[in-house]
Amino acid sequence: MAPVIREIERHEAIFSHTLVTTAQHRQMLDQVLEVFSLTPDIDLGLMQNDQGLGDFASRSVGALSRLFAELDPDAVLIQGDTTTAMTAALAGFYHGCSVGHVEAGLRTRNRKEPFPEEINRRIIASLADLHFAPTDRSRFNLLEEGVADESIFVTGNTIVDALESISLDGGYENPRLASLNMGSRRLLLVTAHRRENHGAPLRSVCQALKTLTARLPDIEVVYPVHLNPAVNTLVREELEDAARIHLIEPVSYRDLLRLMERSYVILTDSGGIQEEAPSFRKPVLVLREVTERPELIEANAGRVVGTDARRIVEAVERLLSNPGEYKQMVSAANPFGDGHAAERIVGILAQRL
Numbered sequence: 001m002a003p004v005i006r007e008i009e010r011h012e013a014i015f016s017h018t019l020v021t022t023a024q025h026r027q028m029l030d031q032v033l034e035v036f037s038l039t040p041d042i043d044l045g046l047m048q049n050d051q052g053l054g055d056f057a058s059r060s061v062g063a064l065s066r067l068f069a070e071l072d073p074d075a076v077l078i079q080g081d082t083t084t085a086m087t088a089a090l091a092g093f094y095h096g097c098s099v100g101h102v103e104a105g106l107r108t109r110n111r112k113e114p115f116p117e118e119i120n121r122r123i124i125a126s127l128a129d130l131h132f133a134p135t136d137r138s139r140f141n142l143l144e145e146g147v148a149d150e151s152i153f154v155t156g157n158t159i160v161d162a163l164e165s166i167s168l169d170g171g172y173e174n175p176r177l178a179s180l181n182m183g184s185r186r187l188l189l190v191t192a193h194r195r196e197n198h199g200a201p202l203r204s205v206c207q208a209l210k211t212l213t214a215r216l217p218d219i220e221v222v223y224p225v226h227l228n229p230a231v232n233t234l235v236r237e238e239l240e241d242a243a244r245i246h247l248i249e250p251v252s253y254r255d256l257l258r259l260m261e262r263s264y265v266i267l268t269d270s271g272g273i274q275e276e277a278p279s280f281r282k283p284v285l286v287l288r289e290v291t292e293r294p295e296l297i298e299a300n301a302g303r304v305v306g307t308d309a310r311r312i313v314e315a316v317e318r319l320l321s322n323p324g325e326y327k328q329m330v331s332a333a334n335p336f337g338d339g340h341a342a343e344r345i346v347g348i349l350a351q352r353l
Contacts, residue, residue: 001079002036003161003342004102014350018071022046022060022084027227028250035166035253042067050229053116057083064091073097074353078124079158081106081117081271089127098353099124102158102345104131105138106271106292113290114271115196130352132345134158134336135295155344156337159275164339168258174251177222177259185220185244186264186320188212192235192287193226194269201307202231205267205287206238208312213244215313216320221245222259265319267305267312274302275336283329285315295335300328 008017021040023029026047033039044063046056060083068076068091076092078085079102092099101124108118122145125131131147133139134157142152172178192205209221225235225247239245251259260266260280266273269287274296277284284302296302305315319326 001077001102001158002032002038003158003165004077004079004345005038006036006165007342007346008349011346011350018042018073020044020064020067022063022087024056024060024082024084031250031252036162053083057087060084060087061091064088065094068092068095068097075100075130075349077102077349079103081121081124083116083120086120086123089124093127098129099127100130100132100345100349101125101128102132103134103138104128104152105133105135105140105142107138107141108290108292110290113196113288114194114292117271118292130348132341132348134341137295153344153348155348156339156341157275158337158341158345159272160279160334160337160339161342163257163276163279166254166257168254168261172251172255172258174248174255176246176248177251177255180220180222180246182220185218187259187262188219188221188316189259189263189266189268190221190223191226191266191268191270191273192223193228193231194288197269197287197307198230199234202234203238204307204309205312206235208309208316209239209245210242211309211313212316213242215317219244219264219320222248222263224248224251224256224259226250265316267316277301278332278334278336281330281332283319283326285312285319287312299332299335301332301335302329 008015018041020042022044023046046059064087075098076088077100078088089099106121111118125147131142131152132155133152136154139152139154192202225232239247260282263282265283266277267285267287274284274293278301286302286304287307289306291304305311
């Protein structure tokens with residue numbers, strides 16, 4: 001959303017805006033706000049330890065409803081498929097203002113993968129008035145669900161805009177990363193944290209990583225481990241003492257991008273990283289059974305490998321041992337846009353509002 005906020009600020013004669021956060025993920029939120037030099041006008045601070053989805057959703061829709069009644073906005077602009085985005089859409093609908101959805105139309109067609117994001121975005125689609133779809137496929141998904149064609153706009157994905165605005169010059173900010181001496185080894189960046197992968201699937205991913213480092217002496221694995229205890233405890237039990245697997249605390253957004261830039265292959269269940277990796281021309285192996293970003297697969301910039309240890313090991317070994325196949329993947333065109341999505345979105349807002 002940062003590029004959209006900056007573009008809105010360039011049109012202050014047309015718009016006044018209020019930046020609101022629920023602080024659903026406080027630490028990660030603060031890191032990203034710092035990178036883009038953004039300060040929320042209103043921080044609702046709804047985060048609680050070990051919060052359940054229902055508890056957070058009820059607090060969020062209540063707090064946002066009261067806020068919208070106070071501010072009386074003409075429009076509420078949301079991004080993505082978090083529970084915050086869903087509750088903001090619902091509160092905006094209740095208030096009677098226009099709801100604009102950035103990154104609209106992503107679908108897996110599986111209600112439980114990813115959980116709860118697939119249902120969140122389907123709910124948002126039924127509430128939104130303006131649907132800013134990143135790709136033609138996203139537009140088609142919305143049309144299939146009965147969304148009016150005149151309310152859908154293919155803009156590209158704002159993540160491409162965001163990456164082009166960030167300087168990655170200099171070394172790592174995290175001293176642990178700065179101290180890693182990987183020599184000539186190839187870096188595998190791993191992120192895995194999704195709810196549907198908790199438990200046995202995540203344990204299987206960890207087993208794959210141990211097998212890979214045992215078989216391939218020329219690789220190093222860096223795994224920024226999510227703070228969720230369901231992830232952190234299991235991963236550290238499995239991999240704490242594994243050779244050439246570096247478990248680190250969550251890193252700043254700039255350091256994450258630096259890791260992506262310097263990696264050889266990325267293994268992830270993150271939706272955002274699936275969008276970011278093509279900008280760095282890094283192959284992505286998706287640790288999920290389905291992806292709502294099939295454009296990545298169709299462009300041959302990524303592959304879905306799931307969480308089965310054998311499948312993961314085979315996919316990594318094949319990619320690392322086949323230079324021709326690797327070259328094809330890193331040469332893939334970015335399917336997510338040209339870096340001008342925010343301009344299109346704000347232009348549409350100015351016209352429609």
